[in-house]
Amino acid sequence: MQEKQSATATEMAQVETIIGRILQVGVVLSAIVMGIGLVIFLVTGDSGYAGHTVPLTMAAILVGSWQLKSYAIMMLGTYCLILTPVLRVVVSIYAFYKERDHLYVAITTAVLIILMIALAIGLTGK
Structure with a gap:
């Protein structure tokens, strides 16, 4: 039992x-772009676009x-x-x-769905 908890703690x-590294790389990459x-x-x-x-x-x-x-490159970075x-x-x-934490899987999935809906609304402009 103790081994399983230790392995889970190590994996977490x-x-x-990894999550911290993703945030660091994402911010640095976007800043570079x-x-x-x-x-x-x-x-x-010149912006590359008329007016x-x-x-x-x-x-x-x-x-x-x-x-x-x-401007397109700066938007890509954004x-x-x-x-x-x-x-x-x-x-x-x-x-x-x-972690088999089903409540947080459901909550985080709901957050992801809300983010995707917001991105879709933002991309379509409607």
Whole structure:
């Protein structure tokens, strides 16, 4: 019994380390991507779009990033920052499942569903 609790505690410590690393990498990655977009904007002095137009859909952001448009790259960095805590919620669901804590699996899954609905509303603009 003691061995099983020790193994579970060790596994949970590893999951917590992974969650922390996900948050660190997500923030650093998004900062790097936003920084690249900012440097491109400062060097070219152009957003890559006519007037006050900005990319609002994920498709436009990805296409604009591929074309090295500074605003699209900065928006991509923003989406990376937004998706970082979402990934943390997904990993938390796994951690609670491994602990066999069904109440927290249900609660965290509900939080994930709410986040996905909010992201969908934000992407569609409706």
